[in-house]
Amino acid sequence: MPRFAHISTVPAQSLPTFGEVLDTLTFRAGFNASVVVGGTTLLGVAAGIIGVFTLLRRRSLTSDALSHATLPGVAGAFLAASFLGLDAKSLPLLLAGATLTGALGVASIQAMLRWTRLHEDAAIGIVLSVFFAVGVVLLSVVQKSAPAGSAGLATFIYGNAATLRIPDVVAMGGLAAAAMIGAGLFFKELRLICFNDGFARVDGWRVSLLDGVLLGLVLLVTVAGLQAVGLIMVVALLIVPAVSARLWTERLGVLVLLAGVLGGLSGYAGSSISALLPNKPAGAVIVLTAGSFFVISLICAPSRGMLASSVRFARLRLRIAGDHLLEAAFDASAVHLSRRTLRDIARERVWAFWLRPLVTLSLGLQGLAKTKRHGLDITPEGARRGQRVSRNHALWEQYLISYADVAPSHVDWSVDQVEHVLSDELIAELEARLLERGAPVPLAEVTR
Amino acid sequence: MNRTEGDVVARPAAPVQTSVADRPEHSAASPLSVHAMTVAYRRKPVLWDVDYDAPANRLIAIVGPNGAGKSTLIKACLGVVPRASGEVVFWGETYRRARQRVGYVPQRESVDWDFPVSVLDVVCMGRYRRIGWCRPVSRAHKEAARACLDRVGLADLASRQISQLSGGQQQRVFLARALAQEADLYFMDEPFAGVDAATERSIVGVLRELRSAGKTVVVVHHDLQTVSEYFDDVMLLNMRIVAAGPVSQVFTRQNLQRTYGGRLTLLSEAAEAIARGSAD
Numbered sequence: 271m272p273r274f275a276h277i278s279t280v281p282a283q284s285l286p287t288f289g290e291v292l293d294t295l296t297f298r299a300g301f302n303a304s305v306v307v308g309g310t311t312l313l314g315v316a317a318g319i320i321g322v323f324t325l326l327r328r329r330s331l332t333s334d335a336l337s338h339a340t341l342p343g344v345a346g347a348f349l350a351a352s353f354l355g356l357d358a359k360s361l362p363l364l365l366a367g368a369t370l371t372g373a374l375g376v377a378s379i380q381a382m383l384r385w386t387r388l389h390e391d392a393a394i395g396i397v398l399s400v401f402f403a404v405g406v407v408l409l410s411v412v413q414k415s416a417p418a419g420s421a422g423l424a425t426f427i428y429g430n431a432a433t434l435r436i437p438d439v440v441a442m443g444g445l446a447a448a449a450m451i452g453a454g455l456f457f458k459e460l461r462l463i464c465f466n467d468g469f470a471r472v473d474g475w476r477v478s479l480l481d482g483v484l485l486g487l488v489l490l491v492t493v494a495g496l497q498a499v500g501l502i503m504v505v506a507l508l509i510v511p512a513v514s515a516r517l518w519t520e521r522l523g524v525l526v527l528l529a530g531v532l533g534g535l536s537g538y539a540g541s542s543i544s545a546l547l548p549n550k551p552a553g554a555v556i557v558l559t560a561g562s563f564f565v566i567s568l569i570c571a572p573s574r575g576m577l578a579s580s581v582r583f584a585r586l587r588l589r590i591a592g593d594h595l596l597e598a599a600f601d602a603s604a605v606h607l608s609r610r611t612l613r614d615i616a617r618e619r620v621w622a623f624w625l626r627p628l629v630t631l632s633l634g635l636q637g638l639a640k641t642k643r644h645g646l647d648i649t650p651e652g653a654r655r656g657q658r659v660s661r662n663h664a665l666w667e668q669y670l671i672s673y674a675d676v677a678p679s680h681v682d683w684s685v686d687q688v689e690h691v692l693s694d695e696l697i698a699e700l701e702a703r704l705l706e707r708g709a710p711v712p713l714a715e716v717t718r
Numbered sequence: 719m720n721r722t723e724g725d726v727v728a729r730p731a732a733p734v735q736t737s738v739a740d741r742p743e744h745s746a747a748s749p750l751s752v753h754a755m756t757v758a759y760r761r762k763p764v765l766w767d768v769d770y771d772a773p774a775n776r777l778i779a780i781v782g783p784n785g786a787g788k789s790t791l792i793k794a795c796l797g798v799v800p801r802a803s804g805e806v807v808f809w810g811e812t813y814r815r816a817r818q819r820v821g822y823v824p825q826r827e828s829v830d831w832d833f834p835v836s837v838l839d840v841v842c843m844g845r846y847r848r849i850g851w852c853r854p855v856s857r858a859h860k861e862a863a864r865a866c867l868d869r870v871g872l873a874d875l876a877s878r879q880i881s882q883l884s885g886g887q888q889q890r891v892f893l894a895r896a897l898a899q900e901a902d903l904y905f906m907d908e909p910f911a912g913v914d915a916a917t918e919r920s921i922v923g924v925l926r927e928l929r930s931a932g933k934t935v936v937v938v939h940h941d942l943q944t945v946s947e948y949f950d951d952v953m954l955l956n957m958r959i960v961a962a963g964p965v966s967q968v969f970t971r972q973n974l975q976r977t978y979g980g981r982l983t984l985l986s987e988a989a990e991a992i993a994r995g996s997a998d
Contacts, residue, residue, distance in 0.1 A: 472822045
């Protein structure tokens, strides 16, 4: 217990007042807080933009290996500098070391892919863990030889945004600008190699050069983020905003803009929150902020989000069930279905107990049927739809029997899967082809 | 002392300054000349001593069993797969210099179709090399791409997301992109693989258009039944070239047997196809 006694000595935190929140968000909460918020925002913008291309080029895990491979560089630079009698705590020197071993890590991955039969995931796993282990060993050496320095170096692992200074912010601003200019200038080339690198190569584009530039930018973002976010979590800034943005859009230009905005917002909001709640490490809070944007996107995004896709699936299910019902009515030449018939259809189709009322409700809303006290009345429109579904069904069945080598006994099963997917265009073509072959076209022409 | 005789290089070394096209067996007018090309993945040779002169203005099918090296042949010609030995020239020039005149349709499965671009964006990629580095796609290039989409019957889908296309439509988008390259020689890797009937008709139509415009098209093809209907020339390939030339002369039962070995089901299909071809 005494080991953790200091925890209880921390005074109970009070929540920040509205004024404090406003001051932090508007860069008025003191110079240091503003530097931190500004720096991490710019870093987030740069990482978001570059992350999109990293994601689309499938290099996300490579960037993870890269960030872990920076640790031996930091520790090694410290040791080399103290051995040579230089200022071992000079930040540019440490970051230069990080850049060097980071690049070495990526080069090792490329070399393994080229010269051995290892797959990319294994090569990445090896580089990530071995380089990190070397870093940990070197850190322990630092700890023995210069205990004062080791404390500083450890912040590179988890990050410490509070150590950001004006030159760091300027560097991150430069990086964000470089990311924006690079993405703008090479937009079309990056789009090409991310989508189809084989074609790009044949077409004469220098794919490895572009890849090198992209990995170089990833390296710069990683090294820039070491101090604020730490080498374990900096990869999240590259991946998470890009993935979140991808859920919202299908256009690359919008994707890049949105990822930049989400990355910047994560940096801005995350560092503001950590400034307002003392003892909360900024790096982790920034990553958590980005993570919550991701969760929101995952649930709410239109078309790619979970809500949208489950609604879509539910509607498809309702439509299929409704079509089955209308088809059954048409096949029985009935315009009225009694409660008992409805129950029989539900049993035959193995509907869940809650599906039947929903189906009748949705048919009612579409004007295809009317619920009466004694059952269901099919409207003329509903009858036409039933006729059409029944005809699709028969057409497809004919198609499978006459064209594909499908055992006729299997046909009914596949029919129920596809009749709801057939487009009008395909149906017209099917009909023409069947007529052409002299196969009987089932049912009379439908009046649409 | 006298090492030249026992040298590991069995083939007499050609004088360095002579390009393949100048040799008697290869013509400089030929859009594609492959000479003594061997390709190996790791230690296993995939293609071996391939010599081929493509006749100009013909539709050429490359057929052969799975693993015969059909796609590899195309990729090695285009420099995507490294050659272990041999030389490839286009109109007597290296690929680097002739590249502007060569178009390429990769296999449809080679890309992720859930990629954030529209159909027109993909077709515009065929124009990129005309546009050059760092310049945006101009309206004129977009119009040219749209015209190519129209030729494959997909003009209505220009702004559609590529993830929403059917397999056949995806293949036609790749074809439109190659058309946008405005090349004189086209390589197409399995364009007919797993496509619907409408797409097959559309591709055949485009191939014939290309031929009447004086172009040469080399197509990796897997369907023996349609070879004589769709193509002028055929190359039968199984690690080495078994036979190559006009379909009427080369696409024989005997050559197919030499290409496919004892695969009887394939052979009976092919025999059927030949019977149908000669009846035409």
